[in-house]
Amino acid sequence: xxxxxxxxxxxxxxxxxxxxxxxxxxxxxxxxxxxxxxxxxxxxxxxxxxxxxxxxxxxxxxxxxxxxxxxxxxxxxxxxxxxxxxxxxxxxxxxxxxxxxxxxxxxxxxxxxxxxxxxxxxxxxxxxxxxxxxxxxxxxxxxxxxxxxxxxxxxxxxxxxxxxxxxxxxxxxxxxxxxx
Amino acid sequence: xxxxxxxxxxxxxxxxxxxxxxxxxxxxxxxxxxxxxxxxxxxxxxxxxxxxxxxxxxxxxxxxxxxxxxxxxxxxxxxxxxxxxxxxxxxxxxxxxxxxxxxxxxxxxxxxxxxxxxxxxxxxxx
Numbered sequence: 001x002x003x004x005x006x007x008x009x010x011x012x013x014x015x016x017x018x019x020x021x022x023x024x025x026x027x028x029x030x031x032x033x034x035x036x037x038x039x040x041x042x043x044x045x046x047x048x049x050x051x052x053x054x055x056x057x058x059x060x061x062x063x064x065x066x067x068x069x070x071x072x073x074x075x076x077x078x079x080x081x082x083x084x085x086x087x088x089x090x091x092x093x094x095x096x097x098x099x100x101x102x103x104x105x106x107x108x109x110x111x112x113x114x115x116x117x118x119x120x121x122x123x124x125x126x127x128x129x130x131x132x133x134x135x136x137x138x139x140x141x142x143x144x145x146x147x148x149x150x151x152x153x154x155x156x157x158x159x160x161x162x163x164x165x166x167x168x169x170x171x172x173x174x175x176x177x178x179x180x
Numbered sequence: 181x182x183x184x185x186x187x188x189x190x191x192x193x194x195x196x197x198x199x200x201x202x203x204x205x206x207x208x209x210x211x212x213x214x215x216x217x218x219x220x221x222x223x224x225x226x227x228x229x230x231x232x233x234x235x236x237x238x239x240x241x242x243x244x245x246x247x248x249x250x251x252x253x254x255x256x257x258x259x260x261x262x263x264x265x266x267x268x269x270x271x272x273x274x275x276x277x278x279x280x281x282x283x284x285x286x287x288x289x290x291x292x293x294x295x296x297x298x299x300x301x302x303x304x305x306x
Binding site for chain 2: 011018060085086087088089090093161164167168169171172173175176
């Protein structure tokens with residue numbers, strides 16, 4: 001039996017998030033694979049946010065239910081609303097992590113996951129499925145210049161910063177109860 | 181914790197909040213053994229009512245780092261480490277755990293680093 005099977009579940013989510021991040025950094029060096037790199041950054045963000053939600057649930061009075069779907073924004077909204085308290089700085093640290101400016105950029109990344117358009121709307125740019133560009137023509141996410149280098153670098157920087165901060169928060173949260 | 185083995189754990193006192201519990205830990209692989217880009221040690225604060233076995237008016241202040249980051253924090257005199265250093269310098273600490281050799285070495289680094297700080301403070305450099 002692997003010694004890793006008794007890891008707290010928040011740490012298991014985080015382990016996968018870090019693997020997704022490593023995959024993203026390998027993919028982004030090839031322009032024709034940018035759409036896949038963006039998809040991996042989105043998955044990195046999703047799993048790291050869930051890791052934090054689980055860690056908060058496991059180690060504080062706040063309870064968050066984790067579902068096996070690709071919903072991310074809901075968890076960020078919940079984490080941003082963990083009640084401030086004079087006895088703990090954890091909610092403040094989480095709000096600082098998901099500040100307005102960074103969260104706006106993260107929402108842009110989250111929006112790259114494929115979704116069915118509303119009736120009458122075009123299929124929007126996404127990382128996996130054919131979509132309709134501004135002229136209404138069908139394009140593939142892997143087509144040249146669908147994702148710019150600037151966009152990729154922004155999401156890379158922000159996702160890396162977010163997941164590494166979450167890694168530290170998760171690590172310290174799981175040490176807390178054991179400390180006393 | 182198997183994935184982040186504890187190397188050193190100190191219980192220390194500060195000049196403020198004497199009723200609170202201050203813990204400092206160095207754990208291998210904490211934060212992936214990465215160094216904070218903000219030059220900031222990770223510290224969380226918890227009060228009673230969060231499942232911790234502490235008094236109602238107490239708070240737990242838990243500061244955690246890894247060996248690489250600790251080394252950088254000592255070299256660069258990160259602010260967060262200074263209160264731990266002051267406690268070690270003044271003897272207001274208790275070693276809760278020190279891993280054989282590794283933990284003891286880290287404690288010596290903290291002691292020596294504290295001595296350097298003391299010299300710098302005395303010289304008016306900081």
